Amino acid sequence: MGDVKGNGLLALGIHWAHDASVSVCNGEECLFSIAEERITRIKHHYGFPVQSIQCALRFLGLTGSDIDIVAISTRKPLFPQHKNHLCVEADGSVSGPALKLFKDWRPGASKAGPQRMGEAKPKKSFVGTSWEGFEDRHWSWAQQTLGQLGLLGEGTRYVYVSHHRAHAAGAFRLCGMHGRRVCVMTLDGKGDGLSGTLGIGHEDGRLELVRSTPAEESLGSFYQAVTEALGFIPVDGEYKTMGLAALGKAGLANPFDGMISAYDGMTRSRTRWSFRSFNEANPSRRVPNPLSSVAQSVDFTKYLERMEPTQLAYFAQEHLEDTMVELARQSMDITGTRNLAVAGGVMLNVKANSRIRDEISPQSYFVLPDSADSGLSLGAALEALHVCGTPVRASLPSLYLGTSYTDAEVMEELARHDRLAVEEAGPWLPMRTAKELRKGKVIGTFQGRLEMGPRALGNRSVIADPRTNTVKDRINAILKGREWFVPFAPIVLEDEAHKYWSGSVDYRHMTFAVEASEYAKQTVPGVVHVDGTMRPQVVNETTNPWLHAVLSGFRQLTGVGVLINTSFNRHGLPIVGSPADAVEHLLNGWVDALAIGPCYVTLK
Numbered sequence: 095m096g097d098v099k100g101n102g103l104l105a106l107g108i109h110w111a112h113d114a115s116v117s118v119c120n121g122e123e124c125l126f127s128i129a130e131e132r133i134t135r136i137k138h139h140y141g142f143p144v145q146s147i148q149c150a151l152r153f154l155g156l157t158g159s160d161i162d163i164v165a166i167s168t169r170k171p172l173f174p175q176h177k178n179h180l181c182v183e184a185d186g187s188v189s190g191p192a193l194k195l196f197k198d199w200r201p202g203a204s205k206a207g208p209q210r211m212g213e214a215k216p217k218k219s220f221v222g223t224s225w226e227g228f229e230d231r232h233w234s235w236a237q238q239t240l241g242q243l244g245l246l247g248e249g250t251r252y253v254y255v256s257h258h259r260a261h262a263a264g265a266f267r268l269c270g271m272h273g274r275r276v277c278v279m280t281l282d283g284k285g286d287g288l289s290g291t292l293g294i295g296h297e298d299g300r301l302e303l304v305r306s307t308p309a310e311e312s313l314g315s316f317y318q319a320v321t322e323a324l325g326f327i328p329v330d331g332e333y334k335t336m337g338l339a340a341l342g343k344a345g346l347a348n349p350f351d352g353m354i355s356a357y358d359g360m361t362r363s364r365t366r367w368s369f370r371s372f373n374e375a376n377p378s379r380r381v382p383n384p385l386s387s388v389a390q391s392v393d394f395t396k397y398l399e400r401m402e403p404t405q406l407a408y409f410a411q412e413h414l415e416d417t418m419v420e421l422a423r424q425s426m427d428i429t430g431t432r433n434l435a436v437a438g439g440v441m442l443n444v445k446a447n448s449r450i451r452d453e454i455s456p457q458s459y460f461v462l463p464d465s466a467d468s469g470l471s472l473g474a475a476l477e478a479l480h481v482c483g484t485p486v487r488a489s490l491p492s493l494y495l496g497t498s499y500t501d502a503e504v505m506e507e508l509a510r511h512d513r514l515a516v517e518e519a520g521p522w523l524p525m526r527t528a529k530e531l532r533k534g535k536v537i538g539t540f541q542g543r544l545e546m547g548p549r550a551l552g553n554r555s556v557i558a559d560p561r562t563n564t565v566k567d568r569i570n571a572i573l574k575g576r577e578w579f580v581p582f583a584p585i586v587l588e589d590e591a592h593k594y595w596s597g598s599v600d601y602r603h604m605t606f607a608v609e610a611s612e613y614a615k616q617t618v619p620g621v622v623h624v625d626g627t628m629r630p631q632v633v634n635e636t637t638n639p640w641l642h643a644v645l646s647g648f649r650q651l652t653g654v655g656v657l658i659n660t661s662f663n664r665h666g667l668p669i670v671g672s673p674a675d676a677v678e679h680l681l682n683g684w685v686d687a688l689a690i691g692p693c694y695v696t697l698k
Contacts, residue, residue, distance in 0.1 A: 102484040105163040107475030113468040116146035119475040121484040127495040127546040129468045132671035140383035141231025158244025165478035167470035169256040169286045179252035185303040253478035257285030264473030265437035266295035269460035270489040277429040282438035284309035292359040294429045305359040314440045315367040315388045320410040323394035337580040340625035342408020350413040356421035359428045418446045432457035441465040448607045463603040464547035496544025504691030507673040517694045527689045528647030538662045540676045540690040549604045550661035552641035558658040560620035573684045575665040584621035587645045587655035588634040618656045
């Protein structure tokens with residue numbers, strides 16, 4: 095990997111809770127990022143990401159002694175016995191015993207041997223009995239492993255970064271607007287007592303908090319409660335609510351008007367949201383994680399007595415969008431800048447992001463692609479670097495920041511299965527894949543490094559022909575097993591994107607929606623939602639050479655430089671993380687073929 099230290103210190107960021115993750119950064123770039131679910135195969139994995147830590151060090155060729163800073167996205171110290179630690183609050187204030195050591199601390203100082211630490215015990219959690227069976231994922235049991243990895247040495251600084259500070263840092267420090275004043279917004283369900291913040295990213299790299307919204311006033315909790323009332327799993331199924339909303343009727347009086355309002359750069363709620371254990375409240379629908387649920391979701395089920403689920407979803411989506419647009423307008427006025435950077439789980443709502451883009455027209459608008467809690471490890475690492483004196487001038491030219499496998503490793507896995515027909519296509523694989531796509535095949539791709547964040551961007555995707563709805567319906571039947579109304583996204587060649595929508599074509603990460611052109615509706619109906627929108631990923635030869643070659647081959651064969659792109663995972667499972675995961679999907683008939691490493695693979 096070359097010189098991973100870059101211009102100074104090296105930080106390992108950790109998020110532990112749901113969507114646990116690990117990131118490794120220096121001041122110039124993010125070197126590695128992975129969600130624990132991709133390794134454990136437990137979707138939204140809740141717990142301390144021990145396997146991701148080991149994976150990150152192994153992939154980068156590092157040992158614990160190479161890490162200068164361990165940054166954890168929580169405001170309270172998990173390992174207070176390790177005295178070389180700092181705590182960064184949402185407002186950026188810093189406290190902790192390491193302040194006294196700051197003048198004497200330097201990278202690499204006295205890292206041999208962990209400090210003597212007392213035994214840590216799991217604390218009582220409000221999720222109660224839903225924690226049963228997950229004790230081995232609790233942070234307190236990771237202490238021994240951290241010590242064995244060399245991450246508890248006296249010279250290793252621990253920096254605990256408050257939840258929304260980490261969200262804001264991820265957005266601001268990766269937005270690429272260095273040297274400019276930036277309006278920084280965060281919005282989610284809740285984290286460390288808050289549900290949103292407004293900050294100013296200053297030209298000199300300082301991040302100033304100017305407003306904060308407590309968890310009880312949460313816009314995200316409103317949307318989460320409606321999602322649960324509709325029968326979807328909260329903190330997972332919100333994209334289904336957004337998809338279902340497209341089937342509702344516009345122009346009706348919205349019963350949610352005024353329930354949440356934007357006021358002076360914050361949100362206010364007529365309801366004071368409270369929380370409970372999802373598993374305790376829904377014993378017949380238990381999930382393999384301790385999951386927080388909004389207690390008021392029960393109240394929203396009453397709306398279904400007088401309206402269809404589609405209309406409830408529509409009203410919730412409309413209210414969310416209206417509130418977010420007004421909040422963004424106020425926030426940019428308060429901060430005095432038209433440059434906007436955002437993060438937090440609510441910012442994964444591409445329809446709301448797009449209304450902000452269209453109605454407020456920020457000069458620059460950056461949505462952190464990993465805006466959910468899995469992105470907190472990245473933000474925590476970057477903020478810790480800043481706090482410890484390393485200038486942070488990073489950006490996100492690529493989201494392909496996870497693991498990769500050599501051709502030899504891929505071939506070794508394929509050789510283990512006698513039901514596979516393996517064709518070594520080598521440099522001809524993109525055209526071989528394109529020809530099978532033209533025939534209607536549903537193909538899983540496993541190429542290069544794993545994507546960071548919740549969206550597959552071609553390296554761990556399922557791709558298919560978008561020219562009819564037939565293939566889309568087949569993907570839902572054999573792979574996704576999900577509701578028919580959830581749309582599929584297009585991957586589009588950059589040089590012909592203008593045919594499918596008007597305006598900017600700079601959409602690399604599926605964080606915005608666009609209005610499909612009439613040509614798109616006629617030519618690629620499989621990627622146009624019922625409301626006439628698409629959520630595109632635009633590809634060129636630089637951003638993803640392999641995917642660009644497949645799209646180019648498909649265009650050569652069909653005249654269309656667009657493919658269906660959906661994440662490579664059976665419904666309820668995480669995106670595939672290893673060759674074995676990909677092969678499992680083929681063996682189970684969830685895809686027709688694999689384009690994996692140098693090979694095109696089918697069943698015999």
